[in-house]
Amino acid sequence: MGADLFSIGRSSLRTSKKSLSTTSHNIANANTDGYTRQIVVAESNTPIQEGKNVLGTGVNVKTVRRVHDRLIEKKLNHSLTNDSYHKERTNQLSNLEEIFNEINSDGMNKILNRFFNSFRELSTQPENEVVRTLVRDNASIVVNDFKRISADITAVKDRINAEIKGSVDAINDLSENIGKLNLEITRLENVGGEAGDLRDQREAAIRELSKFFEINTYEDGNSQFVVNIVGGGSLVAGNSINRLVATEFAGDEVGSYKNEGRVEIRFENNKASFLSSHIKAGRIGAALKTRNEELGFLRNQLDEIAHGLVHVTNAIHRRGYINKKIPTDQNGNIINDGRLGKITGINFFKEPLDLERASQMIDLSEEVKSDLNNISTGLEPNSPGDNRIAVAISKVQHEKILGGGSKTFEESYLQSIGKIGLAASKSKVNEEQAKGILAQAKSIKERLSGVSLDEEATNMVKYQQAYDASAKMIKTADEMFDSVLGMMR
Amino acid sequence: MARVSEGSTIHAINFSIGKTKEKLENLQLKGSNLKQVQKPSDNPIGNMEILSIRSKDIDGNQYLRNGSVAKAQLTYTENAIEDLTNLMVKAKELAISQSSNIFDTSVRTSIAREVGQLYNQALGIGNRRIGNKYIFAGHKSLTKPFTVNGEYLGDGNQTRIEVAKDTFVPVTFNGRDVFFDKTGSPVPERSPLDNSPFENLSNQFELQRPEPHFKENEPPQINRELASSEEPSLPDFARGSIFSDLKRFENALVTNNHEIIQDLLPSFDESIERLVEIRTVIGSTINKIDTATNAVEHNMLTNAEYKSKIEDADVAELFTDLTRQQNVLNATYKASAQMMNNNLMNYIK
Numbered sequence: 001m002g003a004d005l006f007s008i009g010r011s012s013l014r015t016s017k018k019s020l021s022t023t024s025h026n027i028a029n030a031n032t033d034g035y036t037r038q039i040v041v042a043e044s045n046t047p048i049q050e051g052k053n054v055l056g057t058g059v060n061v062k063t064v065r066r067v068h069d070r071l072i073e074k075k076l077n078h079s080l081t082n083d084s085y086h087k088e089r090t091n092q093l094s095n096l097e098e099i100f101n102e103i104n105s106d107g108m109n110k111i112l113n114r115f116f117n118s119f120r121e122l123s124t125q126p127e128n129e130v131v132r133t134l135v136r137d138n139a140s141i142v143v144n145d146f147k148r149i150s151a152d153i154t155a156v157k158d159r160i161n162a163e164i165k166g167s168v169d170a171i172n173d174l175s176e177n178i179g180k181l182n183l184e185i186t187r188l189e190n191v192g193g194e195a196g197d198l199r200d201q202r203e204a205a206i207r208e209l210s211k212f213f214e215i216n217t218y219e220d221g222n223s224q225f226v227v228n229i230v231g232g233g234s235l236v237a238g239n240s241i242n243r244l245v246a247t248e249f250a251g252d253e254v255g256s257y258k259n260e261g262r263v264e265i266r267f268e269n270n271k272a273s274f275l276s277s278h279i280k281a282g283r284i285g286a287a288l289k290t291r292n293e294e295l296g297f298l299r300n301q302l303d304e305i306a307h308g309l310v311h312v313t314n315a316i317h318r319r320g321y322i323n324k325k326i327p328t329d330q331n332g333n334i335i336n337d338g339r340l341g342k343i344t345g346i347n348f349f350k351e352p353l354d355l356e357r358a359s360q361m362i363d364l365s366e367e368v369k370s371d372l373n374n375i376s377t378g379l380e381p382n383s384p385g386d387n388r389i390a391v392a393i394s395k396v397q398h399e400k401i402l403g404g405g406s407k408t409f410e411e412s413y414l415q416s417i418g419k420i421g422l423a424a425s426k427s428k429v430n431e432e433q434a435k436g437i438l439a440q441a442k443s444i445k446e447r448l449s450g451v452s453l454d455e456e457a458t459n460m461v462k463y464q465q466a467y468d469a470s471a472k473m474i475k476t477a478d479e480m481f482d483s484v485l486g487m488m489r
Numbered sequence: 490m491a492r493v494s495e496g497s498t499i500h501a502i503n504f505s506i507g508k509t510k511e512k513l514e515n516l517q518l519k520g521s522n523l524k525q526v527q528k529p530s531d532n533p534i535g536n537m538e539i540l541s542i543r544s545k546d547i548d549g550n551q552y553l554r555n556g557s558v559a560k561a562q563l564t565y566t567e568n569a570i571e572d573l574t575n576l577m578v579k580a581k582e583l584a585i586s587q588s589s590n591i592f593d594t595s596v597r598t599s600i601a602r603e604v605g606q607l608y609n610q611a612l613g614i615g616n617r618r619i620g621n622k623y624i625f626a627g628h629k630s631l632t633k634p635f636t637v638n639g640e641y642l643g644d645g646n647q648t649r650i651e652v653a654k655d656t657f658v659p660v661t662f663n664g665r666d667v668f669f670d671k672t673g674s675p676v677p678e679r680s681p682l683d684n685s686p687f688e689n690l691s692n693q694f695e696l697q698r699p700e701p702h703f704k705e706n707e708p709p710q711i712n713r714e715l716a717s718s719e720e721p722s723l724p725d726f727a728r729g730s731i732f733s734d735l736k737r738f739e740n741a742l743v744t745n746n747h748e749i750i751q752d753l754l755p756s757f758d759e760s761i762e763r764l765v766e767i768r769t770v771i772g773s774t775i776n777k778i779d780t781a782t783n784a785v786e787h788n789m790l791t792n793a794e795y796k797s798k799i800e801d802a803d804v805a806e807l808f809t810d811l812t813r814q815q816n817v818l819n820a821t822y823k824a825s826a827q828m829m830n831n832n833l834m835n836y837i838k
Contacts, residue, residue, distance in 0.1 A: 103527060124660075127621065450497055
C-alpha cells in the first residue's frame with residue numbers, strides 16, 4: 001500500500017510541477033506578441049480494482065493545451081487584411097491629395113488663374129513690355145507647376161512600385177518561414193511532442209502575410225498545412241512554397257508611356273499571368289488600386305488640361321502679329337524680308353505636344369522664350385494698341401473647352417481634386433472603421449488566448465499548495481512506512 | 490463574464506489613448522490656423538468651392554484694376570475732347586462774328602492768326618498721349634496719328650477691355666470718329682474670335698464675343714463698324730474734318746470770303762454736336778464701369794463671406810472641443826494608470 005501512496009504522491013508532485021512550469025512559461029510570455037496561453041490538462045490515472053474496491057492511482061499530465069480558436073484567428077486575419085488595405089489607401093491618397101492641397105499655399109488652380117489674368121492685364125496695355133514680362137513669367141510658372149505635379153505623381157507611382165517590389169521579398173521570406181515551421185511542427189507532433197510555441201510562430205507569420213493580401217489557410221487530407229492567396233493561388237503547401245516575383249516593365253512594353261516602370265507580380269513558376277490583377281485586398285491590393293485608378297486618372301486629367309491649354313492658347317496666339325514694326329508697301333501689304341523672322345503664326349507654347357505626356361513635356365515656345373515681342377496681342381500687324389488676341393486668350397479661362405465642351409480648365413482641375421479628396425476622405429472613414437474592427441478582433445483573441453497575470457497568480461498559489469500537499473503526503477507515507485519498520489524492532 | 494488578459498487590457502488602453510490623442514491633434518491643428526479645411530479630404534466639396542471662390546477673387550481684383558485703367562483712360566480722353574469742344578465753340582463764335590461781309594482787314598488778319606493757333610491746338614489735342622500711347626490713334630497707338638496737314642495715320646479701331654466678366658467697354662476713341670465728319674466709311678471690324686481656327690476644336694468651343702459696345706438708346710455714331718456696310722466708303726482725305734474746316738476758315742479769313750465762313754457754320758455745329766455726343770458716350774461708359782465695378786465688389790464680398798463659412802473654424806466651438814478632448818485624455822490616462830499598476834501579484838507575499 002505504502003508504495004502506492006508514494007507513486008500517487010510522485011504523480012501529484014510531477015503534475016503540480018509541470019503546471020507550475022507552464023504557469024511560469026505563461027508569465028514569461030505575458031507580453032510576447034502572438035503568444036497563446038497554455039494550460040496543463042491533467043487526468044486521473046486508470047484506477048485498479050482490489051476485490052470490491054476501486055482504488056485511484058494518482059494523476060498524470062494528458063497534454064499541454066493552447067487556448068485557441070480557429071474562427072477567432074480567421075476573423076483576426078481578415079480584420080488585419082482589411083485594416084492594412086484601408087491604412088495603405090489612406091496613406092497613398094493622403095500623399096496624393098497633398099500634391100493638390102492649396103489651402104495654405106499656391107497651387108495649380110491659382111497659378112492657372114493668374115496666367116489668364118496676366119493676359120487680361122496685358123489687354124489693358126498691349127503696348128507695355130513690362131506686362132509682357134508678367135505674362136511670360138506667369139506662363140513659366142504654369143509650365144513649372146504642371147511639371148511639378150507630373151513629377152510628384154510619378155514619385156508616388158515610383159514609391160508604390162518600390163513598395164510592391166519590397167513586399168514581394170517580404171512575402172517570399174514569410175512563405176519560406178511558414179514552410180520550415182510546417183516541417184518542424186509535423187515532425188514534432190508525429191513523435192507526440194508539444195508544438196504549441198511553433199504554432200504560435202506560424203500564426204504570427206500568417207498574420208504578417210494577411211497584411212499584404214487576403215489569405216486562406218487549411219489543413220488538407222494529408223495533414224499538410226496550406227496557405228492560399230484568395231483569388232490568386234497556393235503560396236505554401238506543407239514545406240513546398242510557391243515564390244513570387246515582381247517584374248518591372250519598360251514604357252512601351254505595356255503599350256503606353258503611362259505604364260512606364262510599372263511593377264506587376266507573378267508566380268515564379270507561372271510567368272504567363274499577372275497575379276496583381278487578382279489581388280484586391282490588403283496592402284498590395286490598396287497600392288495596386290491607387291496606382292491603377294487614382295494615379296492613372298489624375299495623370300490623364302492633368303495631361304488633358306495641359307494639352308488643351310497649349311492647343312487653345314496656341315490656336316489663338318498664332319492668329320496674332322508680333323509686337324514690332326513690320327515694313328509695308330504703299331498699299332499696306334506686308335513686306336516680309338525675313339529679317340524679323342516669323343511675324344505671325346507664332347506658337348505661345350511649344351508644339352507639337354503629345355497628349356500622353358503633355359503635363360511632363362509642356363514648355364514655352366522658343367520664340368516666346370527668346371523675345372517678349374513675340375507675344376502677340378494684336379490681330380493686325382503694326383497695331384500696338386490692338387488687344388484682341390490678349391482678350392481672346394484671357395477669355396479662354398471661362399470657356400467650356402474640355403470634356404467635349406462641358407468643362408472649363410478650372411472646373412476640370414477642381415473636379416479632379418474633388419475626386420481625390422472624396423476618395424481620401426472616404427478612405428479615412430473606412431480606415432477608422434477598420435481600425436475599430438481590428439482592435440475588437442485583437443481584443444477578442446487576447447481575451448481568449450492572452451495571459452492574465454491575475455489568473456496566473458491564482459494558479460501559482462493553487463499549484464504550489466498542491467505541490468506542498470503532495471510533498472506532505474509523501475512524508476506521511478514515509479512516516480507510515482517508518483512506523484511499520486519500527487514494529488519489527 | 491468576459492476574460493480579461495494583459496494583452497486585451499494593453500490593447501484597450503492603447504486604442505483609447507490613441508483615438509483621443511488623434512482627435513486632440515486634429516483640433517490642435519485647426520486651432521493653430523483657425524481653418525476648418527486643412528486638406529481636400531477634410532471637405533472635398535468645400536475645398537472645390539474655396540478654390541473656385543479664390544479664383545473669382547483674383548478675377549475680381551483684375552476686373553477692378555481693368556475698371557480703374559479704363560476709367561483713367563476715358564477721363565483723360567474726355568478732358569481732351571472737352572478741350573476740343575471748347576476750341577470748336579471758340580471757332581464757331583469767331584465764324585459767327587466774321588460771317589457778314591462787313592469786315593475790317595486787320596481784324597480778319599489777326600483772327601486768321603488766332604484760327605491758325607486753334608488749328609495747332611487741335612493738332613496738339615489730336616496727338617495727345619497717355620504715357621507713350623496716342624489716345625486718338627486707334628490700334629496704331631504708338632504712331633503719331635495726325636500730321637501737320639491734318640492727315641490721319643491711325644486706324645478706325647477701338648480698344649475694348651473687360652471690366653467685369655463678359656462686360657467689355659471701349660477705352661479709346663479713334664481720330665477718325667472724333668475729328669472727321671460722320672459720313673465716313675465703315676471700317677470692317679474683325680472680332681478676334683471670328684473664323685478662328687480653334688472653333689473647330691470642339692463644336693461647343695466658341696469664345697465670347699465682346700458685346701456691341703453701345704445699347705440702342707446710346708448715340709450710334711461710334712458704332713460705325715457695326716453699321717451697314719452698304720454705305721459708300723470714302724477715303725479720309727475726301728471727308729471733312731475739324732482740321733480741314735479750321736484750315737478752310739483760316740483761308741476764308743485771309744481771302745475775305747464770307748460765304749465760305751457761312752458755309753462752315755453748320756459744319757462747326759455738327760462737329761460740336763458730335764463731340765458732345767462722344768462725351769455723353771464716355772460719361773455713360775464711365776457709369777457702366779462704375780456699375781460693373783460695384784457689382785464685382787459686391788460679388789467679392791459675398792464670396793468672401795461664403796468662403797469664410799466653409800473655410801474658417803468656429804472658434805468658440807473649437808476651443809470648447811479642445812478643452813473637452815483634453816479632459817477626456819486626462820481621464821483616459823488616470824483610468825489606464827489604475828489598470829496597469831495593479832494585479833494580484835502585489836498582494837501575494
